[in-house]
Every structure is written in C-alpha cells, then in structure tokens.
Amino acid sequence: MSGNTFGSLFAVTNFGESHGPAIxxxxDGCPPGMELSETDIQPDLDRRRPGTSRHVTQRKEEDKVEILSGVYEGKTTGTPICLLIRNTDQRSKDYGDIAATFRPGHADYTYLQKYGLRDPRGGGRSSARLTAPMVAAGAVARKWLGRQHGIVFRGCMQQLGEIEIGFESWDHVPRNPFFAPIADVSRLEDYMDALRKSGDSCGARIRVTASNMPTGLGEPLFDKLDADIAWAMMGINAVKGVEIGAGFASVTQRGTTHGDSLTPQGFATNNAGGVLGGISTGQDLEVFIAVKPTSSIISPRETIDVNGQPTQVITKGRHDPCVGIRATPIAEAMLALVVMDHVLRHRAQNAEVQSPLPAIAASFL
Structure with a gap:
C-alpha cells in the first residue's frame, strides 16, 4: 500500500528524497544474462538532468548512476538491481520560508494531511527529482526490449504553453533543449525567456511513441495495456492528462473515421494508438501527456499557513519555469517500463501461442 513500486514481473521500487543524500x-525481475553497465544508463539520465540550459532549473546535479547490485562480470544476474544517484547540489535553505505554508498547486497540503508531517526541502518525495530513478530503470528496460524485440521508444514536445509545435523530423529532437521536432526553436526560447523574467510558469504537451511493437500485449479487463500506460503516465509528477491515439479527438470523430480499417498490408490508420481492447495491435503506441505549470514560482500567491491563517507564498530557489521541458525522457522511460512488464507477462502465459492469421497480415497487425 506504500505506492512506491511500479510493475509486477519487472518491478521498480523508487526511494529517496529531493534533498536527501541520494535517490x-x-x-526486481530483470532477466539474467544481459550485458549492463552504468554507460548503458547514463545517457538517458543526462537527457533528463537539471542545469542543461537556461530554460530549466539551474540545480547542478551530475545524476551519475551507480550499480550497487544485480550485475556480475558485466551481466545481469536475475537478482535485484540497485541503482543509486547521489544528490550533490541541495540548497535546503531556499525552502525555509515555505516550511510553514503551502504552495498552491503543490503537494505540500496533501502530504501534511496524509502523513501528519512533510519534508519541505525541494518537495521531498513529491519532487520531480524522483523521476530520475525511473529514467534509470527505463534505460535498463529499453536495452532489453531493443535487443530482444527491436522496440524503439521516442518522444518530443508538441506544445509549450500557448505555442503549438509542428512536427518536422525526429532528427531535430536531440539538437535542442526543448526536445522539439523542429529546426528553429527561437520562438520557444523567446517565450521561455519572457516567462522566466515574469516570475511565472507554463505547462507542456508531450508525445511519446513505441515502434516495432509486438502484438498481443495487454491483459483484459483490468490490466489492459493502455490502462497501464495511463496509470504510468499519471504517476509522473505534474502530469494532469493522458491521451492514447486520437484521445479526446475521438469525441468529434464518426465511427466511419475513428475505426482503423484493416487491409492485407496492415491497418490504414492508427486512431487507436496501437491498442484495441487493451491489447497491442503491433502498430506504434501513440501516447500524449499534459504537464501542468510548475507550482514553485517567485510570483506571490494567496495561501494559508499551518495554522490555517491567510498569508502569501513566494518560492525562492532554482526551479523549472516549465517542468515539461525535461518530461520527454521521463515519459519514454515510463512507457518502456510498461511495455517491459507486459512483454514478460505475455511470455509467461502466451509464449507458445501461434497466430491463426496469415503471415503477411500478422507481420503488420
């Protein structure tokens, strides 16, 4: 009931606090025999880590991962793998003024109500910093899935505040700090510069995909692949909405449009986002998440103190004006963890199932 473990056969237990000694x-459940070292994990952490541009928090953390167990002579042993990331640049004094107040939109209020106490330093367990271990775990899942099934995970930003971002090429994504699929990000940079100077924050919309997907992943009724994807994405700090495939656009579509027609070569469209009846179709998984504006901002806001008295709160320190900027590698990691868990579950029950469909159709469906 603690809510700190994700997955069943590939289970990841997250620990630590934002300003503790480490996260x-x-x-538990990683298959044995896979070559694994810190160099397999570090690149994904480097994509997520703070301080990479002027548009994100200037907290300087290396986010250097250490493998403490579960690997012997460079290969996974099948026993629990412990990944450690030490915190090296905490400034807990920045949070002294908010220890007795509540930031609007933050978990300060609910954590105190639930546990009777809270760690105000950087948000404690509610901090977005706790997504780093999930990115590390996701890197392990991505490597195994890539080697065993050729599955590829990618993500990009689709919207920053009011600015919608078109899609030009996946090649642009690693070349700018926004993970935007466009060549020219000057408009996004100007927007963020003005936002930071105003002392405010904004949200973002992120797209994440998985390609070369196998068919048959997902367990009806309550362990559907898309249900688990939504659960995973809502577990990311600051995410307030999840869409799969056409998502909310399905409301205005007609059945003649929304249903993805089947041909001998495969599906004609992908409004379903790669999932039908909770089971993967073999098409790309298409997932979209909405990330809310950062709660920690320097603009004064109305709130109450721990005695219930009205006051104002100003959050000092180093914070992301848009936490969505660093959300892309996090969403990719969470999608990889869901797929990894379902691949192992499918293998356990259905490894010997033979599809009755003709080979050409099965290769596309």
Whole structure:
C-alpha cells in the first residue's frame, strides 16, 4: 500500500528524497544474462538532468548512476538491481520560508494531511527529482526490449504553453533543449525567456511513441495495456492528462473515421494508438501527456499557513519555469517500463501461442 513500486514481473521500487543524500531504485525481475553497465544508463539520465540550459532549473546535479547490485562480470544476474544517484547540489535553505505554508498547486497540503508531517526541502518525495530513478530503470528496460524485440521508444514536445509545435523530423529532437521536432526553436526560447523574467510558469504537451511493437500485449479487463500506460503516465509528477491515439479527438470523430480499417498490408490508420481492447495491435503506441505549470514560482500567491491563517507564498530557489521541458525522457522511460512488464507477462502465459492469421497480415497487425 506504500505506492512506491511500479510493475509486477519487472518491478521498480523508487526511494529517496529531493534533498536527501541520494535517490534511486531497485529493479526486481530483470532477466539474467544481459550485458549492463552504468554507460548503458547514463545517457538517458543526462537527457533528463537539471542545469542543461537556461530554460530549466539551474540545480547542478551530475545524476551519475551507480550499480550497487544485480550485475556480475558485466551481466545481469536475475537478482535485484540497485541503482543509486547521489544528490550533490541541495540548497535546503531556499525552502525555509515555505516550511510553514503551502504552495498552491503543490503537494505540500496533501502530504501534511496524509502523513501528519512533510519534508519541505525541494518537495521531498513529491519532487520531480524522483523521476530520475525511473529514467534509470527505463534505460535498463529499453536495452532489453531493443535487443530482444527491436522496440524503439521516442518522444518530443508538441506544445509549450500557448505555442503549438509542428512536427518536422525526429532528427531535430536531440539538437535542442526543448526536445522539439523542429529546426528553429527561437520562438520557444523567446517565450521561455519572457516567462522566466515574469516570475511565472507554463505547462507542456508531450508525445511519446513505441515502434516495432509486438502484438498481443495487454491483459483484459483490468490490466489492459493502455490502462497501464495511463496509470504510468499519471504517476509522473505534474502530469494532469493522458491521451492514447486520437484521445479526446475521438469525441468529434464518426465511427466511419475513428475505426482503423484493416487491409492485407496492415491497418490504414492508427486512431487507436496501437491498442484495441487493451491489447497491442503491433502498430506504434501513440501516447500524449499534459504537464501542468510548475507550482514553485517567485510570483506571490494567496495561501494559508499551518495554522490555517491567510498569508502569501513566494518560492525562492532554482526551479523549472516549465517542468515539461525535461518530461520527454521521463515519459519514454515510463512507457518502456510498461511495455517491459507486459512483454514478460505475455511470455509467461502466451509464449507458445501461434497466430491463426496469415503471415503477411500478422507481420503488420
């Protein structure tokens, strides 16, 4: 009932606090025999880590991962893998003024109500910093899935505040700090510069995909692949909405449009987002998440103190004006963890199932 473990056969237990000595996770259920080292994990953490541009928090953390267990002579042993990331640049004094107040839109209020106490330093367990261990675990899942099934995970930003971002090429995504699929991000940079100077924050919309998907992943009725994807994405700090495939656009579509027609070569469209009846079709998974504006901002806002008296709160320190800027590698990691768990579950029950469909159709469906 603690809510700190994700997955069943590939289970990841997340631990630590934003300003504690370290954060990390324990992965239980990773198949044995896969070559694994810190160099397999570090690149994804580098994509997520703070301080990479002027548009994100200037907290300087290396986010250097250490493998403490579960790997012997460079290969996974099948036993729990402990991944540790040490915190090295905490400034807890920045949070002294908010220890007795509540930031609007933050978990300060609910954590105190639930536990009777809270760690105000950087948000404690509610901090977005606790997504780093999930990115590390996701890197392990991505490597195994890539080697065993050729599955590829990608993500990009689709909207920053009011600015909608068109799609030009996946090649642009690693070349700018926004993970935007466009060549020219000057408009996004100007928008963020003005936002930071105003002392405010904004949200973002992120797209994440998985290609080369196998068919048959997902367990009806209550362990559907898309249900688990939504659960995983809502577990990311600051995410307030999830869409799969056409998502809310399905409301205005007609059945003649929304239903993805089947041909001998495969599906004609992908409004379903790669999932039908909770089971993967073999098409790309298409997932979209909405990330809310950052709660920690320097603009004064109305709130109450721990005695219930009205006051104002101003959050000092180093914060992301838009936490969505660093959300892309996090969403990719969470999608990889869901797929990894379902691949292992499918293998356990259905490894010997033979599709009755002709080979050409099965290769596309």
């Amino acid at each position: 990390g996770c324990v992965i």
